[in-house]
Amino acid sequence: MKNADEYKYAKARKKVENIKKFYKHVVTYLIVNLFLTFVWKFSFKIFGNFILSNQYDSDGFKHIPFWLIWGIFLIFDAFRTYDVITIFGKDWEERKMKEFMK
Template structure:
């Protein structure tokens, strides 16, 4: 039983590490993109654009979009969201192959 508890603890520690890394990534994403966007809006306004023109410029949000795609994939990995295989897909596959192996071993007995 101690071995199982140790394995569970290791998994929990790994999960906490992954969550922490994701939240650090999210914080850096918000801080850096906010800084870049504010500087870009101020620079564009100093070049004669109105606030609305500077704010709605695609370049202001391009980095949010492209970095956000990477952040979304990171979130999908951390929170175990896999739209292709479903939540219990891996567990079902393990059971399927274990049953298959058990049936094959019975044939030879």
């Protein structure tokens, strides 16, 4: 019974750590993008005519905003953190570890 409790505790601890990392990611996203949008006007080309920019004028954003691209990654991070969508399934890691231990 002790092993089961230790396992549950370790799993819960890992979940809390992942949630904590996600919250840090959200705070970083907000601070950096507020800074980039209102303080530092930047623009850079990635390839071809694809330009990331946080430059805002009366017509709106001139190019694809940096916060939009990062926000998409933030959404995927939220899905991973809260197990909304899991690519490999909930217990994929455990099954792989058992497979490698054999």
